[in-house]
Amino acid sequence: MSAVMSHQRADPSVQEPPAAATAVTPWLKRPNVQRVFYPMLVAAVLIALWQSLVVAFQIPHYLVPSPLRVAGVLVTDAALLFGALVTTLKITVLAFVCATLLGVAIAFAFVQNRVIETALFPYAVLLQVTPIVAIAPLIIIWVKSPTASLVICATLVALFPIIANTTLGLRSVSPGLASYFKLQRATRWQTLVRLRIPSALPYFFGGLRISSGLALIGAVVAEFVAGTGGTGTGLAYQILQAGYQLNIPRMFAALVLITATGVALFAAMALLSKWALAGWHDSEVAHE
């Protein structure tokens, strides 16, 4: 870590790198740079390998397209693919927001009353273990609006981690602090706002990270099930269509977009968590 950044906390266990090494490659020594640099290096090697294998063995593009061809399709079919991305993203974000609001509300209900939790928690688990593929057709039949039905499916997939993590978090109050609040005759509301909610935040953000990815998976799966009966413009629909037409490069291009979206969502949640917890929670305090 560079001397510029380490002024905040003097950790005796951390040895500053020798000045010479810092001067030669200061940027590569930074953990933030390393965190991006090393995975990128792996990606570059894999893509290069993929490209050379496809070229060397003259594999036809309708079986395995080369990365260059996929990139080309991303440009030529940009209007189609990015339009589809916007549709899928809209469903994902709507579902993610619904799952977060609903999950937090349910978690609050759970911690207010043991009876509510005991009575309803098995059904939350039921929700989690039922494959969405199995119930998506029903939801699509029952709900008239294609967008609404897809959002419901994706919400169901993303809901459970928010409920489970937030409930756990709201209960994970340090016993010492809980006694202190009791001693100070804090009201139920004060204890909730000043103690339970801040204590729950690390768990809640953990739930958000998992759910953001699940919301995307839920949206794509629901689109697949809906097929041509759905909104008909999402990325999953493009993959289906491209499959029928044996347009393998476009399938790959759509897949790349879905994956990139998932990574971006995860990164956004990680950043949000870092911003909210930096400075106090062990998971987000730099341990260079």
Add this chain to the structure above:
Amino acid sequence: MTPAIELLGVSKTYANGTQALLPVDLTVQEGEFVTLLGASGCGKSTLLKMVAGLLEPTDGRLLVGRKPIARSDQRIAFVFQEATLMPWARVQSNVRLPLDLAQVPRSEADARVQDALHLVGLQSFAAHRPRELSGGMQMRVSIARSLVTRPTLLLMDEPFGALDEITRHRLDADLLDLWRDQKLTVVFVTHSIYEAVYLSQRVIVMAARPGRVVDEVVIDEPYPRSAGFRVSTAFAGHAARLQDALQRASAAEPATV
């Protein structure tokens, strides 16, 4: 002399039948520094928690400021063995917490937080987070948080038990200064004979299985007590008396440690 705390036959038996504390009679005068000394399981923390109102006595009469604890108008502050600070809040917010809970106006609360931080010598750490402070400093924050309510009665449950000896000695000395300066009544729980001798006017010696009071030793030494007091013959004499009292109490018990 006005009694700050009066216990008449106060006892505690847990729901599973464990006798945590046999009936205790004890009076603590206003402005007194009394220490409860004993091994773990002797009921000293139980006794302190009952005085704080954190536990209900099973039997007996407990008066704080001549009133039952529920109607007592005494301002009681409790310091735990751990600092029990909110890790997400800065030092100043942690110290302000009891005032915020009591809805004291912000400007007055902030002034009192400044005063309390000054008393424990942490005025320049107001904007730090607890994790940036050492264990001793965290304990000082915890003490500042208890002083901010301007308590008359300070109850401390092995507050420095988790700290190294050098830090503990400094906090002991600072605590005595605070006690004299703020005219507090302090009930201090510890398992350290030396801490008990250094701090107290009076030591209540307790024993375990079942928890009970076995002796009372007056430490008749003038304040302020310097660091030199710790190595004086008088100090050693008091320590020997306490050691003796503890040993006589545990001689009757079956060996369990």
